[in-house]
Structures are given as C-alpha cells and as structure tokens.
Amino acid sequence: MLALKKKKLKSKDSKRKLVTAIDPKSPISEQYRTIRTNIQYSSVDKEIKAIMVTSSGPEEGKSTTAANLAVTFAQLGQKVLLVDADLRKPTVHHTFGLNNLFGFTTVLTKQKTLEKTVLETEEKDLYILTSGPIPPNPAELLSSKSMEQFIEEAKSQFEYIIFDTPPLLAVADPQIIANQVDGSILVVYSEKTIIDQAKKSKELLEHAQSKLLGVVLNHKEIQNGDYYYYYGAK
C-alpha cells in the first residue's frame, strides 16, 4: 500500500513548517491559538498537561500540528516540552534543525537524565526532546516503567508536554502513550483521511482509555478569506 503512494516533493526549508514561530499574526497561527484555548478549556476538573498528537495514517499533519501547538503554548510564557515519540519515523529534529544523537530513548533507557538531554530552541520557553536512537522494540520501551517515570518527571519540570507519535492504525505505540497522557488530539487531513479509519482511530483511543480532547481538521480549504481582504479600503 505504502509503496504505491506518490512521492511528494518536500520543502528543503523544513523551518517553513513552523508558521506559528515565523508569522504569529497569520490567520493560521490564530487557528493554532484557537486549538490551544480549546485544549485549555477542554477539561474543568483535571488539568491537561501531557498531550499526545496522533492521526490514523501517515502524512496527515501530526508533526506539524504538534510542533506548532508546542510553539503556541510556549508563547503563553509557559515552559513546554515537545517530545518526538514517533520512534518509527522521527521528524522533530528536522523541523527544528537539531542534532538527534541523544533524545527520548536515551532518557527512557536511563543513559542520560531528562534535564541533560532536552534542547533549547530559538523560541523562549520551548524545549525539545528529539527521538534519540531508534530502538528495535519501541512499543516495549514505551510501555516500560521508565516511561511512567518519564511523564512524571517531565510534568514536574514543564507546564505542558506534547508528544508527537506514529500513526494509530500502523503501530501500537500511540495507544500505549495515549493511556499514559492526559489527553489526545487526532489530526485528520481534509479529503484524505478515510472516515472509517478516523472512526477506528477514535475507537482505539477510547479502548486505550484516553481522553480524546478533539480533532484537528488539517488542510481544509477556506472558501472565504477574512472579509477585510475583500471589503477593506486597500
């Protein structure tokens, strides 16, 4: 199936993905802020600190959403940790132009402490934990005791922890993580995500006893732009 997928041309300038950092005044950044507020308002009694971003299939915008949300939360002046928990196809280090020698797996296997492994970014208050070396058994590592300890420790050092994960329908990893975080976000790609697969993903999250905070509809074409651009005196 995957082999049949068309090769897509990718932008060499991967930083372009981070619209929230480059252009916080754009309507797209406003959309990310709206998602941020929706997350903050999604729970009255339980504080949402650890959030997982996933999707049913590949290339639907998980990493873009996770990275932009992380930037957006950091812009509130609160310490945010973005964790690349996609141990199948990690991309966060590309997005932020970072070295991936040490990272999430280094901390989970207790080779280094979290404090010594996180990387700073140009964005104040945003810290990154790249994936680190890919282990042969990601699911096993994620369901280990040290993952529980990791979340606990991260929560004590950061206001928000955002996990970028592999696709739900591909591997078990996201379900394992979903069970341990405070809530998950499902990204669907307009006119690409198959509805049945999105439904199946929702079931899997429910099965993992994860609170589905909401669905992000990615790549939706907006028919009418802001009315100023039509009626404003330019």
Place this chain on the structure above:
Amino acid sequence: MGLMVDLHCHILPGVDDGARDLSESVKMAKKAIEQGIHTIVATPHHLNNRYENPKQSIIDRVEELNRALREEKIDLTVLPGQETRIYGEMVAGYEAAEILPINHTQYVLIEFSSSQVPRYTEKLFFDLQTKGLVPVVVHPERNQQIIEQPEILYNLVEKGALTQVTAASICGDFGKKIKTFSLQLIEANLTHFIASDAHNTVNRTFKMRAAFDLVQNKYGNDYMYLFQENSELVIEGGHVYKEVPERIKKKKFFNLF
C-alpha cells in the same frame, strides 16, 4: 427619526484599516452628522492579526480626535471603545487593562474571524460574564459558520451574549444573502444593535439612516426605537432591551412548488 448613537466605527485616524489620517476622520465625522449621528464610539481593531490597539492608546487618541472636532466646530462626540478579536486570554487581557469595553461600561465588542466561531467561545463568554462583562458579537451576519448554523448564535444569545448587525448589511451592501440573514436575525430577536462599522466615506460608510429607514418600513416604529434606545443605553452602561431569542427557521424554497 431622532438623533442616533453609533456603537461601532473605525473613525480614529491611522490606527487600523479605518480612517487613514485626521482629515479622513473629519470627513467621516461630517458624514456622521449628516446621518443624524451625534455620538460615535470609536472602536479600533484589537488583535485581529494586523492591528493592536490596547486600551490606553485608544483613550488618548479619542481625546485628541474630540479636540480636533471641536476646533473644526463639528458637533460630534467620540467615545472610546474597541473591536476585540476573540482570543483565549481575553479575561486576562481585560484584567491587564488592554481590553476596553464601550465607553468603560460592561459591554465588550467581540469579533470572530469571518469563517468560523471557535469552539471555546461559549466557555469564554461565560468567563467574561462572571467578570461582569457582556459580550457583544459584532457582525454575526458576516460569519460563514453562523450563516450556515444560526443555532450557534442562538445558543450564545440565549446564554447572555448580545449581537450587533451592520447597517450596510441590512441595506444589502454585502450582498443579498447577508441582507436576508440580517433581517432573519432581527426577526428572531437574535440581534440587539444596529451600528455602522464605517471605515471611510467611500466604500465602507455609515448607511445608518438607510438601515433605520428600512427597519422602520419593514418592522415599524417599535423596532426602530428599540434599536436606537439600545445603543443609547449601552453607552450609559444601562440594561438593554432583550426580547426572547428564537431559532431561525430555514427557508424552505421547495414549498413554493
């Protein structure tokens, strides 16, 4: 028709996409007088992705404009206000003295993007109301999601929000669809104010007289006075008239056949 209050106008010079400079503000002021407007609330855009106009800067500029109008012998009073783009931290913004309700009352003009209404709106409006503020949704008739799902607006109004339609929308300047929807909002008691949202004297002007004429002809004096009095009540911080909101019935065109 009596003298009118205009609650929503981009008359302050050089702060947003409204009046470019003082001479354009003066032109707008003269036009307003012609329309029978004696008081205008200057409501610059705030945080709409292009302009930032926090409270104190608006207050200062309103004072300057009033001085200039007196020098020009134009008998128009400008009051401070703000058109705030909805954002999650509005309560904090109010507490940090960045948000400026209409003439320092409890009424806050809130703008949505033209395409949607954020899911958090209901919760945010609740939070604002617990702080004693009354959210006034501006130009709901120009919001794509509200046009498609008027239920959203009904729900917000039922829970205490007020709304303001644009005079030019009632006159049909934004098209037939928006005109029809504006009238539906009036008929369903889903709007409480008519204001100009004037940006200039050319393509985004007042249209207040024309809109009120239309309302008077179509709905009678009661409705016209209701809208005029509501605007007067707002600038004094009084209680506005609110009829019980109703749901908009979808027009069933096929019944005609």
